[in-house]
Amino acid sequence: MPKPDLPSSENPPVKKESFWFELIGSPAAFSLESRIFHSISVSLVFLSWFYTLYNLYAGLYVGSLSAFLISLLFLYQYYQSRYRAIAHNNIVFGLVGLLIFGLNYFSNSGIDGSTDLIWPTYLLLVFAITPYRQHLLWLAVYLLTFFLLHLVEFYYPSLIQHPFKAGKGQFIDRVTAFPIPAISIYIIIKFLRRSYDKERSAADERAVALEQSNIEKNRLMSIISHDLRSPLMNVQGYLQLLNGNDLEESERVMMQKALLASTNNAMEMLSNLLHWSKSQMEGANVYLLELNLADSLFSTIEMEQANALKKGISLVCNIPREIVIVADLDMLQIVVRNLISNAVKFTAEGGMVTIDAAKVKDECKITIADNGNGISEEKQRIIFSMKAEPSLGTNNERGVGLGLVLCKEFIERQKGRISFESQQGKGSNFFVFLPLKP
Numbered sequence: 243m244p245k246p247d248l249p250s251s252e253n254p255p256v257k258k259e260s261f262w263f264e265l266i267g268s269p270a271a272f273s274l275e276s277r278i279f280h281s282i283s284v285s286l287v288f289l290s291w292f293y294t295l296y297n298l299y300a301g302l303y304v305g306s307l308s309a310f311l312i313s314l315l316f317l318y319q320y321y322q323s324r325y326r327a328i329a330h331n332n333i334v335f336g337l338v339g340l341l342i343f344g345l346n347y348f349s350n351s352g353i354d355g356s357t358d359l360i361w362p363t364y365l366l367l368v369f370a371i372t373p374y375r376q377h378l379l380w381l382a383v384y385l386l387t388f389f390l391l392h393l394v395e396f397y398y399p400s401l402i403q404h405p406f407k408a409g410k411g412q413f414i415d416r417v418t419a420f421p422i423p424a425i426s427i428y429i430i431i432k433f434l435r436r437s438y439d440k441e442r443s444a445a446d447e448r449a450v451a452l453e454q455s456n457i458e459k460n461r462l463m464s465i466i467s468h469d470l471r472s473p474l475m476n477v478q479g480y481l482q483l484l485n486g487n488d489l490e491e492s493e494r495v496m497m498q499k500a501l502l503a504s505t506n507n508a509m510e511m512l513s514n515l516l517h518w519s520k521s522q523m524e525g526a527n528v529y530l531l532e533l534n535l536a537d538s539l540f541s542t543i544e545m546e547q548a549n550a551l552k553k554g555i556s557l558v559c560n561i562p563r564e565i566v567i568v569a570d571l572d573m574l575q576i577v578v579r580n581l582i583s584n585a586v587k588f589t590a591e592g593g594m595v596t597i598d599a600a601k602v603k604d605e606c607k608i609t610i611a612d613n614g615n616g617i618s619e620e621k622q623r624i625i626f627s628m629k630a631e632p633s634l635g636t637n638n639e640r641g642v643g644l645g646l647v648l649c650k651e652f653i654e655r656q657k658g659r660i661s662f663e664s665q666q667g668k669g670s671n672f673f674v675f676l677p678l679k680p
């Protein structure tokens with residue numbers, strides 16, 4: 243079992259990011275517009291509270307009330323959307339903004355005040371949280387309202403209140419008002435950029451996964467159409483010869499051996515194909531148990547020993563009886579059977595295959611070694627992938643190229659690992675590491 247991560251300097255950002263995503267909601271539960279609205283709401287509630295207090299201190303009571311009402315609006319709609327799954331009301335949000343900023347325009351120096359700085363930012367917020375089809379309408383409404391307010395001021399300047407004096411008062415008003423649109427724009431753009439980057443990254447990952455899936459499907463069709471069809475056609479041809487010709491006894495025996503070899507080859511290919519297909523469709527169904535290694539592999543090794551003897555290959559097994567591992571019995575047997583079968587396949591008559599097991603710290607190391615053909619450096623790089631092409635054995639045995647892919651997948655599902663070393667012309671050693679009984 244992996245050890246829990248210890249506290250480090252890298253952990254706090256992860257916690258902060260998790261807290262932030264907890265506030266705005268997950269992509270699976272909320273649309274992009276809702277998550278943007280949540281992030282804007284949380285940020286602007288705090289900004290509005292700050293300006294409520296500041297305007298109150300500065301004597302701008304209407305501005306203070308406006309900021310407070312905005313904070314309540316954001317807070318209420320945020321709560322409804324985030325925690326009660328009631329979507330924010332675009333119309334209320336847009337119209338309340340018009341009302342509050344309209345009142346603030348008249349109470350805070352009109353065209354000479356800071357309200358005009360905030361109008362475009364609030365419209366940007368409206369665009370960010372509303373569907374595309376509403377954007378043109380909101381643009382027209384805000385432009386019309388903006389024009390009407392300035393037109394009213396032009397004809398009725400007495401309606402405008404001037405709480406700040408020219409000079410220092412206006413300077414403070416502008417300097418303190420500017421952070422609202424600046425911070426709002428920063429939040430929106432950053433959130434949109436981050437969302438876009440994540441969506442693009444997810445799209446790239448889906449494209450890679452789809453490409454890999456297509457490769458696997460093409461590989462599967464190739465196996466079915468050619469690699470699996472060929473041995474079955476050989477079986478059919480042998481049966482036709484045996485049935486339709488008077489053969490000498492020696493010829494008949496030779497034909498029967500060839501028929502048996504071709505049948506065994508087809509069965510091995512079909513078995514691997516079915517196991518791999520099942521693993522892809524059903525996912526990781528792993529049943530980990532405490533297993534005595536020697537007892538668990540006895541029948542598998544005995545069966546492979548018979549196959550090795552038919553090819554004139556010595557199969558030697560050295561597994562201590564005291565080794566107990568934690569593994570899935572079926573997956574373990576499939577992996578070991580494939581590795582022994584491969585070793586026999588690529589070892590010439592008179593060769594040797596050995597199976598050893600030993601305890602290495604808290605793992606069991608199973609080694610399956612042969613003195614056969616070995617693996618070329620080019621194939622070693624892709625040997626555990628679907629890109630690996632099947633090779634002919636020393637007696638022209640043919641596989642489907644799925645055996646080692648299956649072995650790697652099954653071993654990793656059992657919390658183990660697999661590796662190998664090989665030298666062309668001198669043989670190969672495959673190593674399987676699995677957890678020992680605690």
